[in-house]
Structures are given as structure tokens and as C-alpha cells.
Amino acid sequence: MLDTRISRRAAMLGAGAVAAWLASPARALLQAVGKVTVPAFVDDLIRRMTLEEKAGQLSLMASAWGGGAALGLNPPGNGSDFQQQVNEARQGLLTGVFNGNGARMAQILQTAAVKESRMKIPLIFAADIIHGHRTIFPVPLAEVASFEPDLARRTAEAAAFEASGAGIDWTFSPMVDVARDQRWGRGVEGGGEDPYLGSLFAAARVRGFQGADLKSNEHLLSCIKHFAAYGAAESGLDYNVVDISDRRLREVYLRTYKAGFDAGALSAMASFNEINGVPSTGNHWLMTDLLRREWSFQGFVVSDYTGDEEMIAGGFAKDGRDAARLAFLAGVDMSMQSGLYRQHLPSLVRSGEVPQAKLDESVRRVLALKAMLGLFDNPFRRIDVKRETARSMLPQTRALAREAGRKAIVLLKNEGELLPLPRSGKRIALIGPFAAGPHDLVGPWVVYGDDAKAVDLATGIRGALADKSALIVVQGSGVEEPLAGGIDQAIAAARQADVVILAIGEGANMSGEAQSRTEIIVPPPQQQLAEAVAATGKPVVVVLKHGRALALEGAIANAQAILATWFLGTETGDAIADVLFGAHSPSGRLPASFPLRSGQEPYYYAHKPTGRPNPPGELQPYKAHFRGIPNAALYPFGHGLTYGRIEYSGLRLSAPTLPMNGTIEVAATITNRGSRAAEEVAQLYIHDRVASITQPVRELKAFRKIALAPGQSEIVRFTLRPSDLAFIGPNGRWITEPGTFDVWVAPSAESDGVHGSFDLVA
Numbered sequence: 001m002l003d004t005r006i007s008r009r010a011a012m013l014g015a016g017a018v019a020a021w022l023a024s025p026a027r028a029l030l031q032a033v034g035k036v037t038v039p040a041f042v043d044d045l046i047r048r049m050t051l052e053e054k055a056g057q058l059s060l061m062a063s064a065w066g067g068g069a070a071l072g073l074n075p076p077g078n079g080s081d082f083q084q085q086v087n088e089a090r091q092g093l094l095t096g097v098f099n100g101n102g103a104r105m106a107q108i109l110q111t112a113a114v115k116e117s118r119m120k121i122p123l124i125f126a127a128d129i130i131h132g133h134r135t136i137f138p139v140p141l142a143e144v145a146s147f148e149p150d151l152a153r154r155t156a157e158a159a160a161f162e163a164s165g166a167g168i169d170w171t172f173s174p175m176v177d178v179a180r181d182q183r184w185g186r187g188v189e190g191g192g193e194d195p196y197l198g199s200l201f202a203a204a205r206v207r208g209f210q211g212a213d214l215k216s217n218e219h220l221l222s223c224i225k226h227f228a229a230y231g232a233a234e235s236g237l238d239y240n241v242v243d244i245s246d247r248r249l250r251e252v253y254l255r256t257y258k259a260g261f262d263a264g265a266l267s268a269m270a271s272f273n274e275i276n277g278v279p280s281t282g283n284h285w286l287m288t289d290l291l292r293r294e295w296s297f298q299g300f301v302v303s304d305y306t307g308d309e310e311m312i313a314g315g316f317a318k319d320g321r322d323a324a325r326l327a328f329l330a331g332v333d334m335s336m337q338s339g340l341y342r343q344h345l346p347s348l349v350r351s352g353e354v355p356q357a358k359l360d361e362s363v364r365r366v367l368a369l370k371a372m373l374g375l376f377d378n379p380f381r382r383i384d385v386k387r388e389t390a391r392s393m394l395p396q397t398r399a400l401a402r403e404a405g406r407k408a409i410v411l412l413k414n415e416g417e418l419l420p421l422p423r424s425g426k427r428i429a430l431i432g433p434f435a436a437g438p439h440d441l442v443g444p445w446v447v448y449g450d451d452a453k454a455v456d457l458a459t460g461i462r463g464a465l466a467d468k469s470a471l472i473v474v475q476g477s478g479v480e481e482p483l484a485g486g487i488d489q490a491i492a493a494a495r496q497a498d499v500v501i502l503a504i505g506e507g508a509n510m511s512g513e514a515q516s517r518t519e520i521i522v523p524p525p526q527q528q529l530a531e532a533v534a535a536t537g538k539p540v541v542v543v544l545k546h547g548r549a550l551a552l553e554g555a556i557a558n559a560q561a562i563l564a565t566w567f568l569g570t571e572t573g574d575a576i577a578d579v580l581f582g583a584h585s586p587s588g589r590l591p592a593s594f595p596l597r598s599g600q601e602p603y604y605y606a607h608k609p610t611g612r613p614n615p616p617g618e619l620q621p622y623k624a625h626f627r628g629i630p631n632a633a634l635y636p637f638g639h640g641l642t643y644g645r646i647e648y649s650g651l652r653l654s655a656p657t658l659p660m661n662g663t664i665e666v667a668a669t670i671t672n673r674g675s676r677a678a679e680e681v682a683q684l685y686i687h688d689r690v691a692s693i694t695q696p697v698r699e700l701k702a703f704r705k706i707a708l709a710p711g712q713s714e715i716v717r718f719t720l721r722p723s724d725l726a727f728i729g730p731n732g733r734w735i736t737e738p739g740t741f742d743v744w745v746a747p748s749a750e751s752d753g754v755h756g757s758f759d760l761v762a
């Protein structure tokens with residue numbers, strides 16, 4: 001909606017210029033996807049700003065309010081106090097703060113900026129709204145398991161609604177780094193191992209956060225991070241180097257960022273890692289040649305937390321001044337937390353090392369976005385203490401968290417149809433460190449969420465049971481340490497029960513930033529607990545908590561039923577109970593492959609065949625496999641069972657050939673032969689048999705999620721175009737080559753489903 005009145009504040013900035021802009025057709029076009037229009041008053045401001053004020057607009061700091069939420073999430077800050085920050089706002093040395101605490105804090109800082117600073121430029125307030133603000137949704141990786149991008153759009157929109165009520169304008173989200181090594185802890189924040197699926201979720205999240213009008217006080221500016229290839233860190237070690245071919249970078253890692261920008265994201269965050277010897281933060285090719293010239297990105301780029309300064313330890317910059325110069329000239333517009341830009345940019349411009357025009361260009365980008373967010377019209381549009389409370393944890397937001405939670409759960413295994421459990425008539429022993437209690441519920445990367453306001457598993461299960469006394473709850477073990485007497489109590493509880501639910505896995509602090517693991521297993525004390533419980537002979541349902549794909553072993557892998565439940569947030573217990581007792585038939589599919597062993601990592605389904613693939617069946621000597629372990633997943637990407645019995649049949653291709661200027665239709669029949677309703681995710685994979693550059697054994701190209709009543713059949717149809725079969729050729733450009741392609745419609749990346757082939761013809 002266009003503003004029809006001009007605020008007092010706009011009048012103070014120069015009524016003529018602002019009024020002209022508000023009435024101009026350019027204003028109406030502002031929300032054209034991915035486009036930035038710079039109102040004329042911005043250039044007027046820039047003409048009147050000092051170099052120090054300009055550098056201030058490019059300097060973002062962690063909020064120092066009461067210690068500030070960010071100070072607990074990031075490495076220790078620079079010791080600034082809140083009063084000092086208010087003074088910086090007054091002096092125009094600050095563009096905004098991040099991870100602060102709510103509307104009251106924002107009110108104080110914004111007042112200092114717009115009433116007491118010389119240029120009266122509003123601050124921008126940022127935060128890591130990764131999977132919810134106060135109502136916490138499933139971790140992003142879990143949400144991808146829904147294979148329902150629109151669900152992610154809805155949760156992002158709901159998170160934006162809460163956060164924008166609490167004084168926040170800008171979220172450092174979505175994180176879209178493709179992660180193919182499960183040792184890396186930050187895969188939990190992203191879209192999984194597949195660039196196609198990850199791209200759909202990246203775009204959906206951007207749309208949810210930003211909405212149709214950035215100026216609305218219900219939406220946030222979104223930030224694509226971490227640009228680029230942060231998830232390709234060597235050996236899965238966080239912050240480690242990335243040494244990668246241009247082909248793989250473009251075919252796999254860059255696609256999700258591009259999808260986010262194409263969906264309209266107008267800010268980006270530079271990643272901590274280097275790529276082929278050059279840190280992203282100082283990488284002119286990445287930040288300027290690719291992002292701005294090739295992709296025509298019009299928003300602004302912020303460094304990651306002290307990312308510019310870290311180029312000194314990384315051996316790329318000799319000191320702070322050098323780091324500021326390198327980052328800025330590479331194309332990083334704004335510096336986060338190091339303070340290096342405000343410390344050095346003015347003198348770098350005075351000495352001629354940084355052109356004044358380039359400084360103005362970055363300031364223009366930042367001010368234009370502040371204008372698009374409506375901050376010049378009304379700097380307090382998202383700052384309202386009453387609205388902050390009124391929007392917090394509303395019943396409909398919690399209901400969405402429960403819906404997202406149950407859709408994120410993946411049924412890995414269900415021998416003898418142990419699940420769903422009956423609501424009455426069975427005694428249940430709920431055993432494990434994640435059985436009960438307000439801990440490890442909201443999961444990693446939560447700034448404002450609260451475990452104490454979340455539903456634990458015991459509460460969720462009790463809510464579903466007809467007879468509440470049918471549940472015995474025993475902790476059994478700590479997360480990484482044994483619990484004295486725990487195993488004995490667990491055995492006693494299991495013996496009294498008809499069925500055991502084992503709530504085990506990773507603690508919330510075992511994934512996320514700086515939490516890479518060498519062994520992606522359930523910690524040994526919990527494995528011992530599982531072995532002891534299994535030895536009682538009682539049927540066991542394993543309910544896993546985890547921020548990555550895990551390597552399951554022994555009694556955990558051998559349990560009759562296994563549910564992958566990740567970190568589901570505020571409605572954890574209710575969402576899991578919905579699936580355990582059949583109110584919801586499990587519909588999630590793995591966004592990351594569960595390998596057979598940790599040592600297979602990085603394991604991903606879309607690997608190359610090698611010249612010595614092991615044929616299906618027995619392991620053969622001198623073939624590509626580990627000692628005693630096939631080069632396959634225990635549960636591959638795309639896997640997930642339902643409470644129905646799903647059958648694939650009748651693959652049909654519309655023609656034996658696909659012409660270069662045509663399309664081909666691939667159809668298959670999916671039937672539910674079971675006695676319960678089910679939702680199936682039919683996945684279309686292709687393989688290019690012979691190409692001038694070897695191609696992965698399979699690649700996901702499309703999927704459909706369909707609901708099937710007992711006995712119901714449905715034909716799913718997909719259309720493939722030659723562009724779907726493109727790859728980066730020997731010349732470094734996207735090409736399509738004639739040849740034979742295998743095609744599968746299948747329930748996972750490593751299952752047969754139904755299979756055929758066609759020829760792409762010139």
C-alpha cells in the first residue's frame with residue numbers, strides 16, 4: 001500500500017524530495033522482485049554526510065543491551081556497554097544493532113538516532129530469526145523434511161510477524177548453505193544435501209520473511225547466508241577452508257543462494273570460509289563479479305561476525321586497516337561487529353585507497369533498503385511494546401508450529417507395524433535424556449525462544465493417552481555422560497511396560513555453529529542405555545533428537561521402529577505424539593542421508609559412479625566401497641515411511657525421445673495398499689549415462705506430495721525439459737548433451753521405484 005501522508009520526520013529530512021518520492025511511480029515499483037529503487041532524498045543525505053557518518057552507516061554491532069542476546073551466541077564481544085551504544089547512535093557511528101532485546105531497547109536507540117543525531121537517519125534492527133522468534137518452529141533442516149516449501153513460507157511469515165512486532169526489521173536468514181558432510185554442525189540451519197530441494201526452500205523462506213511489501217510492519221528484510229559455499233568446509237570442520245572446482249561450486253553450492261536472490265532477498269552475508277585461497281569476505285570475484293555483475297544483485301552485503309577482521313588470522317590481511325580495505329573493495333558493504341569500517345574507512349578514503357564514489361555507493365544501498373523498509377517514513381513502525389506482547393506466541397502460531405513439527409518427522413523404520421501405538425490398553429515406558437523436562441526442545445540457533453514454554457515429550461504423550469497412568473518416565477542416562485543408577489531404573493521400567501519409547505540422540509548444543517563432530521553417532525552412554533533396554537526383549541520405538549543425519553548402530557539401528565524427530569521447537573511433544581498415536585500419518589522424508597558409518601562422510605546420494613562401482617548385492621573385491629561397508633546409506637535422502645503401504649507401478653513416458661526444443665512427460669501410478677491414510681512424496685530422479693563430464697548416479701529433478709486414502713491410486717505426472725538435464729560442460733558453461741537418460745519415480749534416492757529411460761536428441 002502506498003503511504004498517502006508524509007510523516008513529520010520525512011518533512012524534517014527535506015519535505016520536497018521525500019514528498020516527490022512518495023508520490024512517484026518509482027515508489028510503486030519498489031517491491032518488484034529483487035529490485036531496489038533509490039529515492040532522491042538518499043542522494044541528498046549522502047551529499048551532506050561526513051566520511052565518519054558514512055562509515056557509521058556501514059557499521060553494525062551486536063546489541064549491548066543488558067549483555068545483549070548476541071553476546072551469548074557469538075564469541076565474546078568488544079565489551080561495549082549500552083550507554084556507549086546510545087552515544088554512538090547519537091554520533092551517527094552506527095547503522096544498527098543485532099540480537100538485542102525487544103521493542104523497549106529499540107525505542108531508546110532509535111530515539112537517539114532520529115532525534116539527537118545530526119543526520120537523523122534511522123537505525124536498522126537485525127536478529128537471527130532462524131526458526132522462529134518467540135514461537136519456535138522446527139529447525140530449518142527438519143522443516144525441509146516436510147518436502148513442502150509452502151510450509152516454510154508460512155513459518156517464515158509467522159516468525160516475521162512476531163519479530164517485526166518486537167522491533168526487528170531484518171533477519172539473518174535463511175541460511176541456505178548446501179551441506180553434504182554431516183560432521184559439520186551447521187547443516188541444521190539449512191536446506192539439506194540437495195541443491196534442488198534446498199533452492200525451493202530458500203525461495204519459500206525469503207518470500208515468507210519479506211512478503212509482498214517490505215514496508216509492512218509484519219515483514220522483515222531477509223538475508224541470504226553464508227555466501228558462499230560455507231557448507232563445503234573441508235572435513236566438515238566449521239570455519240575450515242573450501243577448495244572446490246568452479247563446476248561443483250556452480251552446479252551444487254551456488255544454486256541455493258541464487259534461488260534466494262531470485263526470490264527477492266535484498267541482503268546477503270559473506271561467509272567465514274575462504275574459497276580456493278581467497279576469503280569470501282575479501283573475494284572480489286564472488287562479491288562483485290559474480291554477485292553484482294553476473295547475478296545483478298541490487299541489495300547490500302554484510303560481513304559475518306568479525307569476518308573482515310578474521311582475514312588477519314587467516315593470512316590474507318596484514319592488519320585491521322588492510323582487512324577493512326580488502327573487504328570493502330571486494331564488495332562487502334557493511335561490517336558486522338569488528339568496528340573496522342568505522343575505524344578505517346574515513347582515512348582510507350582520505351588517502352585515496354578507497355574511492356569516495358565507492359563509499360557513497362555502499363551507503364546508498366544501505367539507505368535505500370532502510371527506505372524500502374519504511375524506516376524514513378516512520379522509524380518506529382516496528383517498535384511497539386504493546387504489539388510485541390500482543391503478537392507473541394498466539395494460539396494460531398503455536399498451532400502452525402505443531403503442524404510443522406509433525407510434518408517434519410520422518411518414520412525411518414516400522415517393523416511389524418509397531419506404530420502407531422494405541423491410545424489405551426498398553427503400558428508405555430518412556431526412557432531417555434530427552435523423555436521429559438524443559439531442555440533441548442527449541443534446539444540450536446534460538447535467540448528469543450524459551451524451552452520452558454515448549455511442550456516436552458512426556459507431556460505430549462500424556463495428552464494423547466486415554467489413561468495417563470499408563471506412562472512411566474525414566475531418564476536412564478545423561479546426554480553425553482552416564483547417569484548413576486540410570487540403566488537399572490530403565491531396565492526396571494521397560495520390564496513393567498508393553499512397549500518402550502526411547503528418547504535419545506544429540507543435545508541442542510551438539511549441532512549449530514562450531515559444533516562439528518568426528519563421529520556422528522548417538523553418544524556412547526545413550527547407546528549403552530539402548531542396548532540394556534533392548535535386552536529386556538520389549539518392543540522399542542526410538543525417537544531420535546538430532547541436528548544432523550546420524551550413523552545409527554547396534555540396538556538403536558535394530559529397534560523395531562525409529563522416528564527421526566530433529567528439534568521441533570515449541571510444540572515438540574505434541575507433534576511427536578500426533579505421529580506416535582496416529583493422529584498424523586508420518587509424511588516427512590530425509591533431506592540428508594543417514595550413512596551406515598560416520599567414516600563415509602561426506603556421504604550424499606548424488607555422488608559420481610566411479611570406474612569401479614560395486615554392483616548391487618555382495619561386496620566385491622577391488623570395487624568402490626569401504627572395508628565391509630557398501631557405498632550406500634542406511635536411510636538415503638528422500639526416505640520416509642508412512643502408516644499406509646505404498647506401491648509404485650506403471651511408469652509411462654510420453655515418448656521414447658526428448659527433442660532439444662521439446663518436453664517429455666513422465667508418469668507413474670502410486671497406490672496405497674494399506675489400511676490407513678498416507679501421504680507419499682513421489683520423487684523423480686534422472687541419471688545421464690554418458691556425458692563429456694561424468695554425472696551423478698542420480699539427481700532429484702521434481703517431486704509431488706500426494707494424499708492417498710486406503711486403497712486409493714493416483715497417477716503423478718512430471719514434465720522434463722532439456723534444461724532440466726543441463727550441466728556445466730568442459731567449456732565452463734551450462735550445456736545439454738544428447739544421450740540416454742535413466743529416469744526413476746521412486747520413494748527415495750536409493751530405491752528402485754519404477755524405472756525407465758529416454759534419449760535426448762539433437
Ligand code: BGC
Nearest residue numbers: 070073074128172304305513
Ligand atoms: C554466524 C551468523 C550469524 C551471526 C550473527 C555468526 O557467528 O555465523 O550466522 O548471523 O553470527 O549472530
